[in-house]
Amino acid sequence: MSKTDLLIVGAGPAGMTAAITARRYGIGVLVVDDQTAPGGQIWRSVETQAASERGDILGRTYQDGKATTDAFRASGAHYEPRTQLWQVEPGYRAFVSHDGKARTIEAKAIILATGAQERPAPFPGWTLPGVLTVGAAQVLLKTAGQIPAKPVWVAGCGPLPLLYIVQLLNAGGQIAGYLDTTPAGNHWAALQYLPRALRGAGALLKGLAWKAILRHRRVPVIRHVVELEAHGSDRIESLSYRTADGREETVSADHLLVHEGVVPNVHVPLGLGCAVEWRDQQDCYVPVLDPWGETSKAGIFVAGDGAGIAGAKAAQCRGALAAHRLAVQLGYADEQNMLKDASCVQKSLARELALRPFLDTLFRPRSRIFSPTDDTVICRCEEVTAGEIRAMAQIGGCGPNQIKAFTRAGMGPCQGRQCGYTVTRILAELENCPASEIGFYRVRPPLKPVTLGELATLDQEGEVV
Amino acid sequence: MFRKLHEPAEAVTVYVEGKPVVAEPGENLAAVLLRQEAIWSRPTPVKGSRRAPYCMIGVCFDCLARVDGVASVQTCMMPVRDGMTVEHQQRRRCLPS
Numbered sequence: 305m306s307k308t309d310l311l312i313v314g315a316g317p318a319g320m321t322a323a324i325t326a327r328r329y330g331i332g333v334l335v336v337d338d339q340t341a342p343g344g345q346i347w348r349s350v351e352t353q354a355a356s357e358r359g360d361i362l363g364r365t366y367q368d369g370k371a372t373t374d375a376f377r378a379s380g381a382h383y384e385p386r387t388q389l390w391q392v393e394p395g396y397r398a399f400v401s402h403d404g405k406a407r408t409i410e411a412k413a414i415i416l417a418t419g420a421q422e423r424p425a426p427f428p429g430w431t432l433p434g435v436l437t438v439g440a441a442q443v444l445l446k447t448a449g450q451i452p453a454k455p456v457w458v459a460g461c462g463p464l465p466l467l468y469i470v471q472l473l474n475a476g477g478q479i480a481g482y483l484d485t486t487p488a489g490n491h492w493a494a495l496q497y498l499p500r501a502l503r504g505a506g507a508l509l510k511g512l513a514w515k516a517i518l519r520h521r522r523v524p525v526i527r528h529v530v531e532l533e534a535h536g537s538d539r540i541e542s543l544s545y546r547t548a549d550g551r552e553e554t555v556s557a558d559h560l561l562v563h564e565g566v567v568p569n570v571h572v573p574l575g576l577g578c579a580v581e582w583r584d585q586q587d588c589y590v591p592v593l594d595p596w597g598e599t600s601k602a603g604i605f606v607a608g609d610g611a612g613i614a615g616a617k618a619a620q621c622r623g624a625l626a627a628h629r630l631a632v633q634l635g636y637a638d639e640q641n642m643l644k645d646a647s648c649v650q651k652s653l654a655r656e657l658a659l660r661p662f663l664d665t666l667f668r669p670r671s672r673i674f675s676p677t678d679d680t681v682i683c684r685c686e687e688v689t690a691g692e693i694r695a696m697a698q699i700g701g702c703g704p705n706q707i708k709a710f711t712r713a714g715m716g717p718c719q720g721r722q723c724g725y726t727v728t729r730i731l732a733e734l735e736n737c738p739a740s741e742i743g744f745y746r747v748r749p750p751l752k753p754v755t756l757g758e759l760a761t762l763d764q765e766g767e768v769v
Numbered sequence: 770m771f772r773k774l775h776e777p778a779e780a781v782t783v784y785v786e787g788k789p790v791v792a793e794p795g796e797n798l799a800a801v802l803l804r805q806e807a808i809w810s811r812p813t814p815v816k817g818s819r820r821a822p823y824c825m826i827g828v829c830f831d832c833l834a835r836v837d838g839v840a841s842v843q844t845c846m847m848p849v850r851d852g853m854t855v856e857h858q859q860r861r862r863c864l865p866s
Contacts, residue, residue: 338827338846339846340795340848345826349795352795357775358774361774386846386848421824421826421828422824431818431820431823431831432819433808433809433810433819433820433821434808434821435823436821436822436823436824436825437823437824437825439824439825439826440822440823440824440825440826441825443825443826444771444800444803444825447795447796447797447800448771448773448793448796448797448800449773449774449775449793450771450772450773450774450800450803450804451771451772451774452770452771452772453770453771453772454770475774476774538809538819539808539809539819539821558770569828684820684823684829684830684831685813685830686815687813687815687816687818716830717830717833717841718828718829718830721828721829722828722829752827753841
């Protein structure tokens, strides 16, 4: 067992900035992260790649991350990579595993900076080998310097597909086509938020520049794709799509990369019993937080995209704010001085958040992913289809947990990370009620699979489980 | 299939289904699997359908494989090591009759 004032889970923009800020106050900080190096997903491998040719391919926003990883390394925070959190008990006692060994960490406070995952967006064939998320392809470029060997299809909605296509073209890769699934009405709906979003005009200009590159490089773009299907026996061989105006086509495909936005990782706050609320504009649950990021459980904070999707700069602000607040709570600073330091961070955060209503409305995903066809597998682990969920729900009065017990959806190793939202949305549609009334699976420990051998190692440190 | 943009300056050998394969220190096993002709990592326990790395951030569990004899290892979270063995894991465990 080890003890620390502050345990930070995750070493992305939020976790690193929280650690740097907390260390300035002299707070004892332990950071655990499941990756091999700091940076989170946005800055994966930035320490080794920022100055390389790969860094140039990935662009300035990526390379800029090196300044933060450097400051984090120099902060004096104790950092443990490749360490997975799988349970937190009141008190707080965190259970983590590293290299097949488990141990406990006692902390006065915890900042959860576990980020986001790509939104599960089921369609027929999304489980076939050769279908990956756009984020996965980008991780492969960042960490392994590898790209699809043949022209690749990209399908989805949001800034990430555009960014990845630009990066892939920079790297010498080829795009078979971009199936833009952004619904036709989104642009008009988003316009009302544009004046407010102009405070973050830099990000908007970046998006326009990416679109210009796609045009210049003659990337085939098919707009308003409403239906998508991947076909193949042991791997993807072809895909078909249908557009809003009824155009249908089937084309051969070697790889298909998909992306329909990102959602916060809420498993840890849910497992801890922190209050969450449904955020309609982002189609996801977010933890209920005070302005500093403290959850309904005293001493448990959430920072970064786990607090609601807002991007890396906002994540850094939220990480800093949580650390500022904890400096007062843990007795390292008086409130007046802290408020002076925190006020400019609050202003930066407000500027970042001003962009969100515009981006969230512009990139609101198509409705089909929340209401997949009956033959679509929605639980990848247990291979349960949307039709099976609907058939069970017809019995009546089923919540997500009954559906889980009856169908095994959500019982596999991913623990509902890929099917949870889809089950909630299918039930909401059948009950004709908002998703907020349906809730989510009950999340239980361990938060990640743990072997019996790992559990047994707890005994070696004299712990009673 | 994926391809590397560069020739690795250093290389280690990992064995995919017994076949020696070049890997680069620092990359993860899932990246190596995606460079193979047959890109799949495991059959599913329910229907036996093939799966391959999908999310690369440890949240989908489709990249599970038997690594150095240990089943259900998330290959996207596992850095390569020289001499590592990776096998497609079996569908469902059966007791020998």
